[in-house]
Amino acid sequence: MINNALFYLSIALIISTLVPFIRHDFWVFRVFEYPRLQKLVLNILVIIAIAVFAQPQKTVEYIVFAALIANVSYLLYLILPFTFFGKKQIIASRTASNENNLKVFIANVYQENRKAPEYHKLIQKCNPDLILMVETDEWWQEQMDALENRYPFQLKIPLSNTYGMLLYSRFELKDGEIKFLVKPDIPSIETLVKLPSGKFVKLFCLHPEPPVPQENPRSTERDMEILMVAKKAKDCGYPVIVMGDLNDVAWSYTTELFGKVSGLLDPRRGRGFFNSFNAKYFFLRFPLDHIFCSPNFALTSINRLPSCGSDHFPMCVDLKYCIKAEGKNDAPEATTEDLELANEKINAEL
Numbered sequence: 001m002i003n004n005a006l007f008y009l010s011i012a013l014i015i016s017t018l019v020p021f022i023r024h025d026f027w028v029f030r031v032f033e034y035p036r037l038q039k040l041v042l043n044i045l046v047i048i049a050i051a052v053f054a055q056p057q058k059t060v061e062y063i064v065f066a067a068l069i070a071n072v073s074y075l076l077y078l079i080l081p082f083t084f085f086g087k088k089q090i091i092a093s094r095t096a097s098n099e100n101n102l103k104v105f106i107a108n109v110y111q112e113n114r115k116a117p118e119y120h121k122l123i124q125k126c127n128p129d130l131i132l133m134v135e136t137d138e139w140w141q142e143q144m145d146a147l148e149n150r151y152p153f154q155l156k157i158p159l160s161n162t163y164g165m166l167l168y169s170r171f172e173l174k175d176g177e178i179k180f181l182v183k184p185d186i187p188s189i190e191t192l193v194k195l196p197s198g199k200f201v202k203l204f205c206l207h208p209e210p211p212v213p214q215e216n217p218r219s220t221e222r223d224m225e226i227l228m229v230a231k232k233a234k235d236c237g238y239p240v241i242v243m244g245d246l247n248d249v250a251w252s253y254t255t256e257l258f259g260k261v262s263g264l265l266d267p268r269r270g271r272g273f274f275n276s277f278n279a280k281y282f283f284l285r286f287p288l289d290h291i292f293c294s295p296n297f298a299l300t301s302i303n304r305l306p307s308c309g310s311d312h313f314p315m316c317v318d319l320k321y322c323i324k325a326e327g328k329n330d331a332p333e334a335t336t337e338d339l340e341l342a343n344e345k346i347n348a349e350l
Helices: 004-021 027-033 036-053 059-082 116-126 138-143 145-149 220-235 253-262 323-327 336-346
Strands: 101-108 130-134 153-157 165-169 173-179 188-194 200-206 240-245 289-293 297-304 315-321
Touching: 004 027, 004 036, 004 059, 036 059, 101 116, 101 240, 101 289, 116 145, 130 240, 138 145, 153 173, 153 188, 165 173, 165 188, 188 220, 200 220, 220 240, 220 253, 220 336, 253 289, 253 336, 289 315
Parallel strands: 101 130, 200 240
Antiparallel strands: 101 315, 130 165, 153 165, 173 188, 188 200, 240 289, 297 315
């Protein structure tokens, strides 16, 4: 017989998986999208505990036990694409090209963090072509001034509200703009990056608000910004890279909708989770820092880097522009229903 503690924990785990099916923007519904891996681990442990120590006897206990097994199957279905058992969306590049490779470094530095020298050491070791740092205020801009000798092209908007952004590039930036797509104090960056080969790549950098009570109780603004950029990426006519702390997990329905609408690819699929948050708590880690690219890129490398005092791990991704990759990559496609849903979210009332 299942004891009360295991029984009610089982019910809670089942409900936690069902809640995200409620397509409501309030944070209570959205936050349950994040811990799918954690829910899977807990489900498996509870199933083992019931099978070994408290086998079901009553009809309701058999129903709950069967629901747990179904729950595990569903969570595995959602998570497997981000493991080595999943299909890769982006093919691997066998050779690097100095003219067409773009190595990008992204870091949410945590505004109150003061370990700037560790970022300098990590950047020197990683040697990226493009650096995006978010949660950067005036103090962080001053600390990063030394980068300007090696990265002569910059777009910077330091802010004290934890939404500042600093972009440094060793390659020429053209038509760079600071945008405020949804709210007047939440910036994003749009620019063209000129590769050494002369090819231009369109870059979008984002850091929307998370749906948490202390920031914004709804996901409306976050979803709106993400999907607005998805449409821009689809229509811009250039190879595209979108990167930033999107404050959304890779498997959420908003991120999946972003992929379908934009046609962009996730280099993590088929390679691993690369959980970038939370660097301080092992069991509470999710893939929140993202780099997406258009199908005309191949992947040279993807790495989660050591923590530098922030609650986010930095990420470094090396992409190679390769027109031949377009026919080999597994690009997502949007249905009419997907496009209608995206437009509904973009035009939602704030």
